[in-house]
Amino acid sequence: MLALRQVSAHYDGAIVALDHVDASVGAGQIVALLGANGAGKTTLLKAIAGMLPFDRGDIVGGDILFEDASLLGRHPAEISRRGIALVQDGRQCFRQLTVAENLQAASFAHPKGAAERLELVQGYFPFLCEMMDRKAGLLSGGQLQMLVIGMAIMCNPRLLMLDEPSLGLSPVMVQSVFDAIERMHRELKMTIVVAEQTVPRLLKIASDAYVLSRGRIVMHAPPSAMTEEELQKVYLN
Amino acid sequence: MLMFTLQLLVAGIATGSVYALIALGIVLIYKCSGVVNFAQGAFVMLGAYLTYGLVKLGLPAYVALLGAMILMAGCGMASERLVLRPMMKAPLVAVMTVTLGMLILMKAVCLAIWGPDQLAFPRLFPDGAVDVFGIFVTYNYLAAFVLSICLSVGFLAFYQLTPIGLMQRCTADNPRAALAIGIHTSNQISLAWSMSAALAGIGGALLASLNGLSLGLADIGLVAFPVIVLGGLTSLTGALVAGLLLGVLQALTDGLLTPVAEQFLRTYTSIYSAGALQQVVPYALLVVVLLVRPEGIFGQRGTERL
Numbered sequence: 001m002l003a004l005r006q007v008s009a010h011y012d013g014a015i016v017a018l019d020h021v022d023a024s025v026g027a028g029q030i031v032a033l034l035g036a037n038g039a040g041k042t043t044l045l046k047a048i049a050g051m052l053p054f055d056r057g058d059i060v061g062g063d064i065l066f067e068d069a070s071l072l073g074r075h076p077a078e079i080s081r082r083g084i085a086l087v088q089d090g091r092q093c094f095r096q097l098t099v100a101e102n103l104q105a106a107s108f109a110h111p112k113g114a115a116e117r118l119e120l121v122q123g124y125f126p127f128l129c130e131m132m133d134r135k136a137g138l139l140s141g142g143q144l145q146m147l148v149i150g151m152a153i154m155c156n157p158r159l160l161m162l163d164e165p166s167l168g169l170s171p172v173m174v175q176s177v178f179d180a181i182e183r184m185h186r187e188l189k190m191t192i193v194v195a196e197q198t199v200p201r202l203l204k205i206a207s208d209a210y211v212l213s214r215g216r217i218v219m220h221a222p223p224s225a226m227t228e229e230e231l232q233k234v235y236l237n
Numbered sequence: 238m239l240m241f242t243l244q245l246l247v248a249g250i251a252t253g254s255v256y257a258l259i260a261l262g263i264v265l266i267y268k269c270s271g272v273v274n275f276a277q278g279a280f281v282m283l284g285a286y287l288t289y290g291l292v293k294l295g296l297p298a299y300v301a302l303l304g305a306m307i308l309m310a311g312c313g314m315a316s317e318r319l320v321l322r323p324m325m326k327a328p329l330v331a332v333m334t335v336t337l338g339m340l341i342l343m344k345a346v347c348l349a350i351w352g353p354d355q356l357a358f359p360r361l362f363p364d365g366a367v368d369v370f371g372i373f374v375t376y377n378y379l380a381a382f383v384l385s386i387c388l389s390v391g392f393l394a395f396y397q398l399t400p401i402g403l404m405q406r407c408t409a410d411n412p413r414a415a416l417a418i419g420i421h422t423s424n425q426i427s428l429a430w431s432m433s434a435a436l437a438g439i440g441g442a443l444l445a446s447l448n449g450l451s452l453g454l455a456d457i458g459l460v461a462f463p464v465i466v467l468g469g470l471t472s473l474t475g476a477l478v479a480g481l482l483l484g485v486l487q488a489l490t491d492g493l494l495t496p497v498a499e500q501f502l503r504t505y506t507s508i509y510s511a512g513a514l515q516q517v518v519p520y521a522l523l524v525v526v527l528l529v530r531p532e533g534i535f536g537q538r539g540t541e542r543l
Contacts (some may be wrong), residue, residue, distance in 0.1 A: 051416055056326055082421030092414035094407050105407045109419025155418055
């Protein structure tokens with residue numbers, strides 16, 4: 001479904017952020033993207049979503065193929081229309097707008113079936129129903145994460161990428177986030193990529209895992225074959 | 238005396254509503270791109286000159302006004318596409334300096350075409366006045382007020398209630414999140430520039446119909462900046478209220494304070510004129526408000542997020 005071939009990326013024309021990354025994601029998989037802070041996870045996801053140019057970054061080599069069509073040089077809005085949604089780190093949503101407006105805005109580029117998807121989102125996260133008229137900025141961290149995932153569902157993606165969805169959340173909330181991820185994978189047939197530092201539950205549900213370090217893929221194996229020791233070695237390196 | 242004051246108030250509210258219209262455009266651009274557009278005054282001036290030009294071509298006043306508005310929308314979009322979009326990766330200070338350059342350029346173009354002299358602006362509205370409880374409101378003032386308020390309210394309704402308005406608010410709130418859900422943020426910024434220029438252009442034609450047409454109209458930007466800072470820079474309603482307030486204050490200064498000050502100066506000193514005291518008022522007000530409320534009247538504390 002998604003293939004990265006020798007992708008290299010720079011920031012400000014000089015700082016190397018990705019160094020000849022090869023990776024692939026098959027339809028229906030959950031893929032874990034692991035690595036310490038600054039390993040290049042966010043850069044990799046942003047490169048796929050076409051958002052690097054908006055962060056003073058550039059893809060300087062290689063190719064990114066989604067369903068056999070290159071995504072290089074495409075605008076994020078077009079990539080989103082092709083069926084890729086990115087849940088960015090930091091729970092990026094519109095804090096001055098209401099929850100309802102946030103969800104509505106997320107369906108503009110994908111108007112077909114928006115009403116049904118809104119019901120779906122409310123079914124996944126029932127607490128949102130009571131908060132539709134509240135400003136998103138007033139939600140708690142966990143609620144915001146759910147809202148942002150809900151917004152991604154409104155985009156009706158076939159490939160959903162999440163950047164550190166568990167960061168800064170309580171253990172209970174982390175469990176809810178991963179419940180939602182598993183449900184979307186099972187019920188909505190989404191292919192999912194999750195970038196995290198370490199989450200034992202992610203390693204349980206993922207069928208494939210890549211480990212990034214300093215912009216390179218240093219390990220690629222099914223999570224069951226990865227030992228805690230190996231991971232620690234990479235992280236501390 | 239009371240009647241005179243009320244008369245001044247009416248004039249002030251009419252001019253103030255036009256200021257509000259112009260300030261709205263600055264806030265709109267600032268909200269969605271973080272750029273303080275110094276060229277807004279030039280849009281005001283250009284809108285007035287274009288209306289003048291179209292009337293001289295023989296178009297009826299209303300058609301000319303509408304035509305100028307459309308031309309200004311195109312001009313705003315062209316500025317964004319040709320000048321600002323290529324600077325996407327440049328620092329904001331550089332972008333703002335470029336808008337200052339645009340101001341100078343547009344002033345020079347108008348100077349080359351229409352010359353430096355004050356021109357008699359064509360009559361957009363019929364002569365005459367309505368009598369409201371003894372206060373005379375000329376059709377000019379009435380039309381400027383009604384048009385500005387209708388446009389401002391119409392624009393706010395568009396911004397708050399329509400899908401495109403929502404996309405505008407998304408782009409203003411969090412461009413990254415807007416990109417991620419498939420909103421073309423750069424197109425939204427183009428749209429903001431064209432709406433802003435169109436509003437400024439109409440504002441310019443209205444001001445010219447009140448005070449005459451000259452290159453000095455571009456200096457209205459200098460008045461509009463205190464207005465938006467007063468309003469809180471990111472608040473559209475703040476821009477409206479501050480615009481009205483400023484118009485009233487200027488009128489009252491001009492009609493009441495200046496004569497008193499001049500009387501005083503002539504009696505006790507050899508200074509004969511207090512000059513354009515009403516031009517000092519916006520800045521004096523700005524200093525006072527910023528001392529008391531650094532975030533502006535309607536601004537939000539700590540709008541910078543981590």
